[in-house]
Amino acid sequence: MSMRTDPVGDPSPRSLPSPGHPYALHRAAKQEALVPELNRLTRLHYAGCAEYRRLVDVLHGGPRQVDRCEDFPYLPVRLFKHYELRSVPEADLVRTLSSSGTSGQAVSRIHLDKDTAARQTRALTEIAGSFIGSRRLPMLIVDCPATLANRAGFSARTAGILGFSIFGRNPTHALDDDMQIDSGAIEAFLARHGEGPVLVFGFTAVVWQHFVLALAARGASLSIPGGILIHGGGWKKLASAAVSPDEFKSRLRRLTGIARVHNYYGMVEQTGSIFMECEHGFLHASDYSEVIIRDPLDFKVVAPGVPGLIQLLSVLPHSYPGHSILTEDTGTMVGVDDCPCGRQGARFQVHGRLKDAETRGCSDVDHHPA
Amino acid sequence: MSNKEKYDDIFIECFGLAPDQLGDKLAYRSVQAWDSAGHMGMIAAIEEAFGIMLETDDIIEFSSYNVGIEILRKYGVDLST
Numbered sequence: 001m002s003m004r005t006d007p008v009g010d011p012s013p014r015s016l017p018s019p020g021h022p023y024a025l026h027r028a029a030k031q032e033a034l035v036p037e038l039n040r041l042t043r044l045h046y047a048g049c050a051e052y053r054r055l056v057d058v059l060h061g062g063p064r065q066v067d068r069c070e071d072f073p074y075l076p077v078r079l080f081k082h083y084e085l086r087s088v089p090e091a092d093l094v095r096t097l098s099s100s101g102t103s104g105q106a107v108s109r110i111h112l113d114k115d116t117a118a119r120q121t122r123a124l125t126e127i128a129g130s131f132i133g134s135r136r137l138p139m140l141i142v143d144c145p146a147t148l149a150n151r152a153g154f155s156a157r158t159a160g161i162l163g164f165s166i167f168g169r170n171p172t173h174a175l176d177d178d179m180q181i182d183s184g185a186i187e188a189f190l191a192r193h194g195e196g197p198v199l200v201f202g203f204t205a206v207v208w209q210h211f212v213l214a215l216a217a218r219g220a221s222l223s224i225p226g227g228i229l230i231h232g233g234g235w236k237k238l239a240s241a242a243v244s245p246d247e248f249k250s251r252l253r254r255l256t257g258i259a260r261v262h263n264y265y266g267m268v269e270q271t272g273s274i275f276m277e278c279e280h281g282f283l284h285a286s287d288y289s290e291v292i293i294r295d296p297l298d299f300k301v302v303a304p305g306v307p308g309l310i311q312l313l314s315v316l317p318h319s320y321p322g323h324s325i326l327t328e329d330t331g332t333m334v335g336v337d338d339c340p341c342g343r344q345g346a347r348f349q350v351h352g353r354l355k356d357a358e359t360r361g362c363s364d365v366d367h368h369p370a
Numbered sequence: 371m372s373n374k375e376k377y378d379d380i381f382i383e384c385f386g387l388a389p390d391q392l393g394d395k396l397a398y399r400s401v402q403a404w405d406s407a408g409h410m411g412m413i414a415a416i417e418e419a420f421g422i423m424l425e426t427d428d429i430i431e432f433s434s435y436n437v438g439i440e441i442l443r444k445y446g447v448d449l450s451t
Contacts, residue, residue: 094399095406114399117406118430125426134426148407158407165410166426169417 023343045321048087120272139168142202
């Protein structure tokens with residue numbers, strides 16, 4: 001027994017990264033920082049969430065203390081679609097996020113308390129700040145005003161726009177409420193800010209369909225040479241439209257002049273600790289998170305270069321048991337602490353959705369080669 | 371209009387409040403309209419009204435009516451009158 005008691009409800013963010021350096025930890029230092037915090041979260045959720053307790057008991061023989069990130073129990077992400085998973089009383093909840101499922105599909109519902117919501121904001125600020133700097137840039141939102149107006153239906157898309165709004169100023173919507181390009185708004189925005197750096201943000205599929213393809217269809221183009229596009233979510237739709245990241249980038253650049261593009265990968269179950277694409281095209285785990293690739297048949301950890309199922313760990317979720325989840329996405333570990341961009345930690349690539357995943361329709365395709 | 375009146379008007383306008391709801395108890399999520407979307411709208415209104423641009427950290431720290439007064443002081447906006 002340790003001398004210090006560790007109250008299960010203690011929300012103090014002890015092991016969080018130091019401000020301003022969300023990619024500082026080497027492999028050993030990161031294990032040292034993450035493992036105790038993730039053990040604490042396992043205990044916290046085991047105590048607070050009956051469904052999680054049952055799962056850990058049945059599949060893992062109880063909440064053992066583990067020494068390595070890969071040894072934590074992981075929750076299949078689809079459970080968030082079928083169960084109301086939370087570890088705090090309902091009265092403590094401040095918001096429920098839902099995944100952007102297409103109609104007819106069950107959606108994940110993620111319950112946030114004030115502490116978890118604040119930690120998400122803080123982590124997102126640190127992570128995205130590493131790519132766009134701390135200066136707030138004029139922001140062009142590739143979406144319609146109505147997406148934000150609908151606060152009751154708080155989707156991953158709404159959360160993404162709001163989360164990134166903190167990096168923006170003079171937010172301007174590039175689309176009207178019919179999801180058509182709002183030329184007047186864009187022209188006024190560019191007349192005022194077009195010379196300098198500009199943050200452009202949108203959902204991947206929205207940027208592609210309603211911005212890039214819509215400009216192309218009109219035979220129109222824009223000049224946003226200082227634009228930094230951050231986009232994420234909804235890549236599934238792109239994969240089925242067979243658009244490679246390279247084609248996405250090159251058409252965007254041709255039609256808008258935007259040369260800096262950062263995709264991000266993230267799950268609504270781990271909002272905040274997103275995985276940003278670096279200047280060299282790799283997704284990175286920050287010091288708030290870890291990524292593990294497993295064989296889809298026997299769930300053993302696979303070596304770098306071998307594709308498998310993506311497991312995600314995050315120190316942010318306190319109000320629901322989402323600190324270790326097994327996604328239905330496939331990806332490949334590229335390396336650890338070795339990216340030419342200089343960021344420490346794991347770098348990886350996402351390929352697509354696992355074939356035959358429960359929620360998939362027959363028209364969904366696995367990832368195409370880029 | 372004094373700075374304090376401008377500040378109060380922003381909260382009243384953005385969150386649809388009555389003047390007697392302003393003060394010590396008014397904080398992020400203490401009223402329905404002050405959620406994360408409302409927050410960004412309020413910040414934009416403050417920046418516009420006082421001609422300043424807040425750091426991202428200060429946007430996060432701006433957790434209540436009273437804390438906001440302290441934060442604005444850093445930007446040279448005096449709300450004491």
